Amino acid sequence: MMPAETVEKVLSGRRLLIVEDEMLLAMDLELLLEEQGCEVLRPANSVERALGLLETERPDAATLDMNLNGVSSAPVAAALQERNIPFVAVTGYSRHPDEDAAFRDAPIIKKPYDSRELVQTLVRLLK
Numbered sequence: 001m002m003p004a005e006t007v008e009k010v011l012s013g014r015r016l017l018i019v020e021d022e023m024l025l026a027m028d029l030e031l032l033l034e035e036q037g038c039e040v041l042r043p044a045n046s047v048e049r050a051l052g053l054l055e056t057e058r059p060d061a062a063t064l065d066m067n068l069n070g071v072s073s074a075p076v077a078a079a080l081q082e083r084n085i086p087f088v089a090v091t092g093y094s095r096h097p098d099e100d101a102a103f104r105d106a107p108i109i110k111k112p113y114d115s116r117e118l119v120q121t122l123v124r125l126l127k
Contacts, residue, residue, distance in 0.1 A: 010123045012037030017059040019043070019050045019076055020090075021068040025111075029063060032115050033122075045069075050076040054083065061125050062087040063118070066103060077102035086125040088118065 016038045020026040026043040033040050041057050044050035046068055054076075062080055064073055064087045080087045081102065089103050092111035107121050 010126050014060040014126060015039045017041045017062040019062060019064045019073060021045045021065060036119060047071055047073055047075050051079055054079050059085055061122055064089050066091040067093060074100045074102040088121045
């Protein structure tokens with residue numbers, strides 16, 4: 001576990017994109033990240049919205065639900081990779097991430113996730 005000042009130093013002022021189809025989870029995650037000093041872009045709940053945001057915004061990192069209302073978010077993962085934006089993939093499914101090449105190099109966190117684990121993963125991505 002990293003000291004709180006390290007987490008705060010790494011995440012403070014960072015712009016994060018949340019791609020999540022479950023509104024309550026997105027809101028909880030937004031609050032958690034704001035508490036860590038992040039600037040959170042408005043959450044995207046679909047592939048189309050996430051890709052649209054990436055056309056106009058440049059986040060430092062993202063959290064990406066692998067399945068958005070039954071649709072793979074692999075196109076979003078590919079767009080993040082093309083822009084060299086690190087992301088953590090989250091999923092509630094047991095499907096193996098290697099099935100989608102876009103997720104192969106991303107850290108994967110299973111839902112329900114521990115908020116500390118998610119924050120620590122983002123810190124590692126942004127160091």
